[in-house]
Amino acid sequence: MTTTFGAYGGRYVPETLIPALDELEAGWRDALADDAFHAELHHLATTYAGRPTPLTLAERFEPGKRIYLKREDLLHTGAHKLNNALGQAVLARRLGKHRIVAETGAGQHGVATATVCARFGLDCVVYMGEEDMRRQRPNVERMYLLGAEVRGVDFGTKTLKEATSEAIRDWITNVETTHYLIGSCVGPAPYPELVAELQSVIGREAREQVLAAEGRLPEAVIACVGGGSNAIGVFHGFLDDADVRLVGVEAAGAASLGTGRPAVLHGARSSVLADEDGQIEDAHSISAGLDYPGVGPEHAYLRDTGRAEYRAATDEEALTAFRHLARTEGIIPALEPAHALARARDLDAELILVCLSGRGDKDLDEALKALEKLL
């Protein structure tokens, strides 16, 4: 098996896609070895995306601790997803592909993909579950404005799981012309590795910034985990720092690592919410970006090796942290990183780095309604 992360990963996909994955892998190795690729990414990051993103000390959020926020919410389009979308768009152009398909849950990856397609003049089709289109309406409107075609997925859970399956089916059908711009560190090899590398800029910057601010490394790095791309990006900056704890926070109703089992979903073997027959189970989270029954295979590996630990936060805990950050720091986080914020407050560590993966404008409608019920 083409396995990247211990017993996890692989390429569980129809034969039709294997040559495209081989081509992608070869193109990716070429790009990594090419200074011009790195120079182009750096140029885009600094002149278009808004890198480096700042590091903010959240002094009032949890006064007893020193919690630093890595401000991916300030990246262009409002979330870390742009790091990956920009990198893959440059790669797609190197591969001669002019049509892009993507899946999206919360809509942040869809917006990032629509953005880079507008920037580079690529055709863009985004698959999105109809339930997510309803609860993330502002992002749907942004994608339309950016010129993308948004295709609603009206079967199954009508969320990210089905949107991903439909994006893969589109890719199978149009593989000669199309690049599948997957949004997280999931999917068949080489996607998990490729997405992690493109997101690792978060961890590289944050490590330098914390060192500059504190003269030492954080005791813990904490990030939310749905598919796991912002977490893997920030973790990669600290993997070799054995004293730095890496903590991923899943939605309690979508805890693929906490309550899942080894299973195959969307082209990879990982830890998945599945029944004893291997059928995929539904996930539940108020946060559309975490509402996914699978997780990147590297996270399953990091869990098994003990290098990272994974915890859960409930919808209520995330909503409370969402409001608390707004009230104490003047920062409205997305509901996804609000899960990480919730666990950061009670983590037994003093100096903590939190990846604030996105901003919460998209969530206001849903979150305010839910907060009203909660209070």
Place this chain on the structure above:
Amino acid sequence: MSKTLVIYLMAEPETPELARAAVDGGADIVELGFPFSDPLADGPVIRRAGERALARGMRTKECLDVLARTRELVPGTPLVPMTYSALLEAYGWDRFADAVHANGGTSLIVADLPAGERPEVRRVQLVAPTSTDARIELAGAQTDGWLYLVTVAGITGARGELSPALPGLVERARRLVPVPLYAGFGISTPAHAHAVAELADGIVVGSRALEVAEQGPTALREYAASLRAALDAG
């Protein structure tokens, strides 16, 4: 030489009788779909059939029971479960293949397990128009009895026209692989069957067969017979 007709049916309680009807109509091989919740290679017809089967409780054990009952009704017909890796991962890769054989299965197709991966699970391999010559050779060397030619870059489902990619794929596979070649994906009408019979050694019909099976065994037998006649006229 007579061309082979393969009919795909989703494993459900009614399937053994449907399989017998298909065989009565002239099917030589029956594929039995073991449903998976997230079937990446399947279009809407098979996906929906799988959703319904799962809603009716068709898990691996129930599917194996249907396989065994089908074996009793059509003792002489090869039966080939077609499923996804997730079911084998959960059941145990070797144990799954053993259970298929113990329940009367002849071979196995795993739609998302490409040639080269898990070679210990002996199965019918698939090749597609995008497959390189090297991958066709590998699939041919590892396949169990015949090679499944996916006629299009795409997912399962009936299509109006036969794929223009098929002749090239058949030509390459003939040159590289000594086993029978059966073509599937997008084949639904007697006219398709007739046209494919000029090229390949057999056809696999899935989505359209499922739709016809909804009308009962008699309709399925007649449909299979119409395909049989078109193949024989080739």
